[in-house]
Amino acid sequence: MRFANLGxxxxxxxxxxxxxxxxxxxxxxKATMERFAKKNLIADLTSSLDKRxxxxxIILMILAVFLIVLSFLRPQWGFHWQEIKRKGLDIIIAVDTxxxxxxxxxxxxxxxxxxxxxxxxxxxxxxxxxxxIAFTGEAFLQCPxxxxxxxxxxxxxSLNVNIIPRGGTSISKAIKEAMRSYEGGLKxxxxxxxxxxxxxxxxxxEKAAEEAKKxxxxxxxxxxxxxxxxxxxxTDEKGNKTFLKDRQxxxxxxxxxxxxxxxxxxATGGSYVRSGATEFGLDLIYKEKLSKMEKRELESKLxxxxxxxxxxxxxxxxxxxxxxxxxSERRKNA
Numbered sequence: 001m002r003f004a005n006l007g008x009x010x011x012x013x014x015x016x017x018x019x020x021x022x023x024x025x026x027x028x029x030k031a032t033m034e035r036f037a038k039k040n041l042i043a044d045l046t047s048s049l050d051k052r053x054x055x056x057x058i059i060l061m062i063l064a065v066f067l068i069v070l071s072f073l074r075p076q077w078g079f080h081w082q083e084i085k086r087k088g089l090d091i092i093i094a095v096d097t098x099x100x101x102x103x104x105x106x107x108x109x110x111x112x113x114x115x116x117x118x119x120x121x122x123x124x125x126x127x128x129x130x131x132x133i134a135f136t137g138e139a140f141l142q143c144p145x146x147x148x149x150x151x152x153x154x155x156x157x158s159l160n161v162n163i164i165p166r167g168g169t170s171i172s173k174a175i176k177e178a179m180r181s182y183e184g185g186l187k188x189x190x191x192x193x194x195x196x197x198x199x200x201x202x203x204x205x206e207k208a209a210e211e212a213k214k215x216x217x218x219x220x221x222x223x224x225x226x227x228x229x230x231x232x233x234x235t236d237e238k239g240n241k242t243f244l245k246d247r248q249x250x251x252x253x254x255x256x257x258x259x260x261x262x263x264x265x266x267a268t269g270g271s272y273v274r275s276g277a278t279e280f281g282l283d284l285i286y287k288e289k290l291s292k293m294e295k296r297e298l299e300s301k302l303x304x305x306x307x308x309x310x311x312x313x314x315x316x317x318x319x320x321x322x323x324x325x326x327x328s329e330r331r332k333n334a
Contacts, residue, residue, distance in 0.1 A: 002306065004074035011069045018065055022058050053327050060324040067317035075313070076306035087295040088128035089191050090145055090182055093118065094174040096196035098136040099161050099244055100254035103197070105230035106275065111159065114195050114224060117280035118156045122149045124286045127295075131181055134159055137168030137202060139177035171200045171264070172208035179215055190217040191290060193282070194264065197225040198257030205260060209267040220270040220289065221261035222281040229255030 095118075101111035122130070132143040132155045140163075143155035171194065178192045192212065198221075209219060232244035232252055244252045258274065265272040271289060273281035 001075055001077040001309075004076055004306070004308075005072060008069065008072040008074075011072055014069060015062060015066050019062055022062075054329050057324050057327050057329070060320045060327070064317040064320040064324070067313040067320070070313040071310040071317070073310075075309045077309060078307040079304045080307070082305045088126070088147075089189050089290060089293060089295055090129050090131075091125075091191045091193065091290070092131040092133060092145065092178045092181055093193045093195065094133040094135055094139070094178060095159060096136070096169060096171075096174075097134045097159055097161055097163055098167065098169045098199075099232055099234070100169070100197050100199055100252075101224075102161055102232050102234070102244075103225060103230040103254045104233065105226040105228070106224055106277075110197065110224045111161065113275070113280070115156055115159060117275075117282050119153060120280075121282040121286065122153060124283065124291075125149060128290075132156060132159075133174055133177050133181070134163050135170065135174035135177070136161075136164045137166040137170050137173075138164050139170070139173040140164055141177060141181050144181065168202050169196070169200050170203040171196060171198075171205035171260070172203035175205065175208040175212050175217075175219070175264075179212055179217060182215075182217070188216050188294065190215070191293070192217055192219045193222065193285065194219055194261070195222045195224060196261065197254055198223055198259075198261045199254060200257075200260060206263050206267060209264045213268045217268060218270045218293075219264055219268040220285050221265045221272045222275055222285070223256050223258050223261045223272065224275040225254065225256035227256050227258070229253045 095111075095114055097111065101114070102109050106113045127147065129145040129147055130143075130149065130152050131141065131145040132152060134140050134142050142158070142163075143152050146152060174194065175192065182190050212219060230253065232254055233241050234244050235241050256274070258272070262272045264270075271285070273284055275281050
């Protein structure tokens with residue numbers, strides 16, 4: 001026999017508390033009676049009560065509560081073999097790690113906010129494979145497609161603006177790297193979630209999106225930042241803060257380019273979401289879009305399914321409570 005819900009063990013305190021309550025109430029009742037009557041009169045006053053039946057009723061009540069707690073523990077014995085099929089999508093998330101992601105128009109900054117959102121996002125994944133790409137002027141596969149969400153989150157934690165030496169932003173390279181990362185020739189079940197401020201002065205992301213569409217990849221874009229933009233703050237090894245400047249010495253201000261991201265999503269039949277203060281966009285995309293997409297069978301295996309037996313202690317508890325109702329506390333000859 002095994003128990004499937006050991007987390008309910010703390011409910012055993014209810015039995016201890018119930019037994020303690022009955023013991024306390026019995027002593028309290030005896031003390032109260034002794035205050036109003038002499039001891040030799042108490043026996044006469046309570047002669048009509050069957051103390052043995054009283055104890056039996058208490059024991060039945062405690063046993064019934066014990067059996068109810070036992071049912072919460074979900075006892076199981078016996079099993080049958082059942083085929084378990086795991087279905088899901090192949091989801092690759094491409095995260096912009098250029099220095100513009102240090103802008104603080106999203107708190108604490110664009111990149112850190114993205115990492116926090118990705119940690120929450122994994123709670124929705126049930127069988128989906130997920131991978132991670134970091135990109136700036138180049139793109140690098142940080143985590144191949146996997147169902148090891150813990151390993152995926154380790155890759156997320158390692159994201160920073162120095163992870164790829166080359167600067168700039170090339171969204172098209174992120175899209176092409178994602179296309180190389182998918183396995184198999186099926187032209188569906190492939191999802192790319194692109195998280196960026198949309199600034200791209202080095203490539204033609206719309207052309208890359210058209211190529212992705214031919215391969216059956218749907219791209220969902222999340223724009224992070226604000227159209228008004230924000231200055232990019234850099235912190236050196238000593239903790240000194242300065243603003244990022246271009247080659248001409250001008251302070252760089254990064255703005256959200258929604259138009260580019262919208263065109264990329266539209267080209268592949270995906271959708272665009274602007275990240276907000278309360279809703280980042282990943283949960284919305286999963287609930288409204290990904291959860292409704294057709295999923296492919298990723299794995300099929302036989303697994304032992306244990307038989308639930310919680311009904312047995314529940315029925316016994318009911319019978320004990322029913323029996324307790326028919327036991328009288330008064331003597332038959334009273």
